[in-house]
Amino acid sequence: MKKKKSARVNGATDGNSANALMITRFNAGNAAWRSQNWAGALAEYEAALALEPTFELALLGRARALVRLGQWMPAREAFASLLRAHPQQFSGWLEAGHLCRQMGELQQAAAAYQRAMDAAPERYEAPLAMARVLHQLDQKTLAAQAFEQAMSLAGTVQANGTSDLPAEVSHRMGQYLLELGDNAAAAQVLRVALQSLLGQAQNKMQEGHDSMPLVVNQMAEVQIDLGEALLRLGQTPAGLQVMTEASAATQEPTLARLAAMSFRHNLWQEALMVLRKCVQLYPQSATARWNLAHLLAESWQMDEALLVLQEAEALGPMPGAKSMRASIAGRQGDADTALHLYRELAAEPDAPKNLASSSAMSSLYSDQLTAQEVADLHRELFAPLGQGARARGSFVRAPLDGRRIKLGIVSADFHHQHPVNIFMQPVLRELDRSRFEVFLYFTGVSYDEQTRLAQQRIEHWVEATTLNDTQLAKRIDADGIDLLLDLAGHTGQQRMSLFAKRVAPVQATYLGYPGSTGVPNMDWVIGDEVVTPAGSESLCSERIARLPGTVFCFAPEVDYPYPAFTDDVAKRPLTFGSFNNVPKLTPRTLRLWAQILKAVPDSRLLLKAPSFSDGGAVRLFGERLQKLGVDLARIEFRGPTGLTDMMAEYADMDIALDPVPYNGGTTSLQAMWMGVPVVTQAGHNFVSRMGASFMTAAGLPEWVADDDEGYVRVAVQMAQDRAALLALKRGLRERLKARRGWDVVAHTRAMEAAFEGMVS
Known part of the structure; x- marks a missing residue:
């Protein structure tokens, strides 16, 4: 008897021990999850499941971790295991639906959302998700019904004393509609969210709650999306007004969102103002300074970008600092430094895919690589992307x-x-x-x-x-x-x-x-x-x-008035010029331009680029030209203007100088359209032969040099006969319009023939 009793006690003890260990491993998985250690969380959840294979929350945790790790097929199998063991598991059905949607399996996503709705008919999340996927399936009537159901359920929860759910639900639906490009419907739903937030704020104020700071930031999040919808609809004044109202926000993530959206719509000065406000509100935030530094670099204000980046690094680790410095080096015309940094970053484990593309782009600007080396680098960088490709x-x-x-x-x-x-x-x-x-x-x-x-x-x-x-x-x-x-x-x-x-x-x-x-x-x-x-x-x-x-x-749909090239144009100091972005102004390019200025006395050089709104960029390129023996009195730097104004400024230029090895593309064709011929050089690959293509197609092959010495010689020769140059400038647009390269109908027919040949 005693022996049997001892066995039962020992068995119970073993069971309790196993159960305790299972809970310990499960809790360790939750801790790893909270620290975003997805692999660690997965290992702990699987350890818990080894002790109890039907442990519901561990099954859910395993599926979630696999999703975070991007292992989608194993995640689907993990959700299936969970739902076989626990067929009424609401979160399992809901998140399985999310995964199916991510995998492009929309019908299966809708089926999973329906099972989630059946499992918990009082929850609003599944009808809201269903509304989203039904819109993607173009079943808009059913989508509207699902959204109304979600709003009704959220309102019921709200009446029971839970947070601002109707506003949250309508906001999320508005975001879904924005994703799908249904901007009018998005604007309508987002206005509902705003009205809901206003009503809630008024109620709380009447009850004596000071909730306005919270509501202002909640409203700003909605206003950012509403502004996006209105701008997409072409309702610009209303969109700008809503964005202005959103700038009352005080939360750091909200201000960062507003700045990003403003910049996307070319409101870069407003975006910078928002981020400067964010730095003032959060002076100890490394992220706030990082965001400002990034936007300054994107706005071509490099000196301040580097300064603010240093401030951010002083406050905390900045994993992206090296990438930003590579970008800044490239934007300052130092392609080889940029390429070196990007290649180092691209070689790191789990490096983002865009770093290989940044390396490839940088190689196009390099003075040091041959055409074959550039081509070989491209193949090397992207060969891994083809693994597992579809036949x-x-x-x-x-x-x-x-x-x-x-x-x-x-x-x-x-x-x-x-x-x-x-x-x-x-x-x-x-x-x-x-x-x-x-x-x-x-x-x-x-x-x-x-x-x-x-x-x-x-x-x-x-x-x-x-x-x-x-x-x-x-x-x-x-x-x-x-x-x-x-x-x-x-x-x-x-x-x-x-x-x-x-x-x-x-x-x-x-x-x-x-x-x-x-x-x-x-x-x-x-x-x-x-x-x-x-x-x-x-x-x-x-x-x-x-x-x-x-x-x-180049067949612009906007009518850019052609300059009136009067006789006085031939009497002014001859002006060479370039309207190319400064990454193209490589050491080799500047050296060639300095030689041309030396060989053509009294000539000038007009340089226009977004960077030259920044005093630091003007100083940097001025110093580089001075070291090449150029008198800065002969150089004019101009910053960015609108496209129409920029096109008119070509009237101030007599001859355009093409950068090497990365030729002008759009800028060269714009210059030619406005009566400015281009001195160019035929290099050894696509990017360094674009100018030669344009000038050859224009019937002006004499403007194309074969090497650096010829490039200088052509520029000097074309500058000497001012009368011939003026005659060419006066008739250049008509010359182009008479040639096939500028006939968009013929060009489109040629593209169509090429497409047909590709698929035949």
């Missing part, structure tokens, strides 16, 4: 006979002044809709009247900014795209990792990046006979489709 033969498409080609375009840059917008708007206008069904997957964050114009010209406009690569890939495949065209390359808001995994049977790159991307599974790059001449195939990881004329067609 081209796995795509199922209907035969092309008897139907239109489905052309998908991925771009973030349809907004005012961006080169992609300037060149592509006329192409969109002229594209033959009887031959092409066009889908534009918009990945940008800046909206203005040009964005709305592009929307009008596109048959299918898809808001893709918030879609991850998996979601966007599924959408592109569901649309049945035959040819997917990238317009970004390695520039901002690019999706190179998407293309590397192959999301369409044929993929091509054009316009946004001046050369080969080096990205696996990018099938084609569009060039011409000059930027990508026969024999240059080794410089491109893609096949080359060559357009006749010139690769980019």
Whole structure:
């Protein structure tokens, strides 16, 4: 008897011990979760489950940790395990739905949200999530019903004494609608959120609660999104008014959001004011100073950016400091330092993918790398992106006979002044809709009247900014795209990792990046006979489709008045010039320009760039030119102006000087359009041959040099005959308009033929 009793006691003791250990491991998982150690949390939850495989909260924790680690398929299996064991687990169904939505499985997401609603019909979160996914499925009537249900449930909770849920629910719904590009509906719902917050504030004040500081910040969060919606709708005065009201906020994250949104809409001075206020309110916050430093750098105010960055580092560790210094080095014309820093960062474990693109971009500006070295670097940087890519033969498409080609375009840059917008708007206008069904997957964050114009010209406009690569890939495949065209390359808001995994049977790159991307599974790059001449195939990881004329067609839809080049123009001191951003003003470029100024007495050099609103940049480049023997009395620095004013300023320039090795693109074509010929040099790759392409297409090959010595010689020669120069300037626009390279209809037909050849 005693022996049996001892066994029972020992068994109970063992059970209690195992249970205690299970709870200990579970609590350790929660602690790791709170510290954002997702891998550690996963290990602890799995240790708890080894002791009790049906432990509900550990099953949920494991699934959540896998989601955070980006292990989506194991996470789906983990949710399935949880829900088999606990079929009424509300959070499990809700978060499984979120995961399905992230994976682009919208129908499965909707099914999971329905199960969550069945499990807890009193909760508002599942109907709200359902409303979001139903909008994505274009079931707007059902989505509206789900939203109303969420609002009703939130109101019931509110009546029972819980926080400001109706305002929160309508705010979140407004954000979802913004994601989907339904800006009018978003504005309507966000106004409901504002009214709800105002009503709650008034009630609390009547009850004697001083809740205005809290409400002001809650309202500001809503106002930021409402301002975004109104600006997208073209209701600019109302949008600016709402943003002004949002500036009353005092919370650091809210002010940071407001500044970011202001900057996206080109309100950079207002954005800086908001962030300076944030630094004043939070003088000990390293993050507040970091945000200010970043925006100063983006606004080309480098000296102050570096100073504020140092202040941020003095307050706390700044993991991104090296990246910011690389960016600043590049923006100050030191491409090789930028490239060195970016490559170091890109080589670090778990480095963000954009650092490889920053390295690639920096290499284009380098005076030290050969064309083949640049091409080899691109291949090296992006080869890993192609691992696990989809096979081209796995795509199922209907035969092309008897139907239109489905052309998908991925771009973030349809907004005012961006080169992609300037060149592509006329192409969109002229594209033959009887031959092409066009889908534009918009990945940008800046909206203005040009964005709305592009929307009008596109048959299918898809808001893709918030879609991850998996979601966007599924959408592109569901649309049945035959040819997917990238317009970004390695520039901002690019999706190179998407293309590397192959999301369409044929993929091509054009316009946004001046050369080969080096990205696996990018099938084609569009060039011409000059930027990508026969024999240059080794410089491109893609096949080359060559357009006749010139690769980019400049056919502006805005009427920029042509300067009146009177006889007095030939009598003024000859003015060379460049309106290129300062990263292109490399040591080699400045050295060539100094030689030209020395060889052409009494000539001047006009330099205009966003950086030259900053006294530090003017001083830096002035010192560099002085060291090359240039009298600064002969140099004029100008800061940024609006596009119309900038175009008019070309009248002050006689001859444009193309930078090397990164030629002017948009700026050179703008100069030519305004009567300013360009001295250029034919380099060895796409980026260094753009000027040669433009001047050759214009029938002016004598303006193209073969080397540095020839570049100086051409500039001096063209400056000597002022009468001939004046005659050329007077007729330059008409000359261009008569040539194929400036005929956007012919250019668009050539692009269409190239597209048809790619998919045939």
